Amino acid sequence: MLNALEVFTVVSVGVMVGVEFSVAFVINRILGALPEDSGQLGRAHGGRMLGAVMPVWYIGSLVLVAVRAVAGWHHHGTGLVVAAGALLILSVIMSIALLVPINNRGKTWTPENRPADWKEQANRWDRYHYVRVAVLVAAFTLLVAGLV
Numbered sequence: 797m798l799n800a801l802e803v804f805t806v807v808s809v810g811v812m813v814g815v816e817f818s819v820a821f822v823i824n825r826i827l828g829a830l831p832e833d834s835g836q837l838g839r840a841h842g843g844r845m846l847g848a849v850m851p852v853w854y855i856g857s858l859v860l861v862a863v864r865a866v867a868g869w870h871h872h873g874t875g876l877v878v879a880a881g882a883l884l885i886l887s888v889i890m891s892i893a894l895l896v897p898i899n900n901r902g903k904t905w906t907p908e909n910r911p912a913d914w915k916e917q918a919n920r921w922d923r924y925h926y927v928r929v930a931v932l933v934a935a936f937t938l939l940v941a942g943l944v
Contacts, residue, residue, distance in 0.1 A: 798868055802943050805860040809884075809939055812853050813932045819846070820929045824922060833907040839918060843903030847896075854891065858884045861939060876942030883935035887928050894924045 823842065827835040861881040868874055898921040905914060 798864075798871075801860070801864055801867060805857070805864050806940060806943065808853075808860055809857045809880075809936050812850075812857055813929075813936045815846075815850075816925070816929050816932055820922070820925050836905060836907065836910060836914065836918075840903050840905050843899045847899050847903055850891075854884070854888050858888065864943075873942035873944070876938045880935045880939035880942065883931050883938065887931045887935065890924065890928050890931065895921060895928065898924075 819842070824839070827838040827842075829835070830838065858881060861877060861884060865874055865877045865881055868877070898917055901911075902914070902918065902921065905911075911917070
């Protein structure tokens, strides 16, 4: 049963990290290269779509890591699993404090109502997101290292 939990946890966290990595290094670059207002509209749509899904995914992944840490407390590598959980908590705090406020504004923007500094705000979101992706990659690395 512990093995199934570990596999499910690794897949859940790994896919989440992959999505966030893709947003940072693929999707946003594609959107940035689109003509005229298309990129901004794409970012707004992505903010609405992923803004609805990611909170559940982040918390669900954190719960899975916590359950694995408790269930496998006396197993080798649990310290790394706990460290991974701490980094996932950090990513949630970063999201709530830094990224969500920008995303909540950006997901409502259209070419008609966006503020003059919308590109600056989008770039700030991107910079925070790069840091969050680094934290998530580190968490995933610790999780996998703790389970093998």
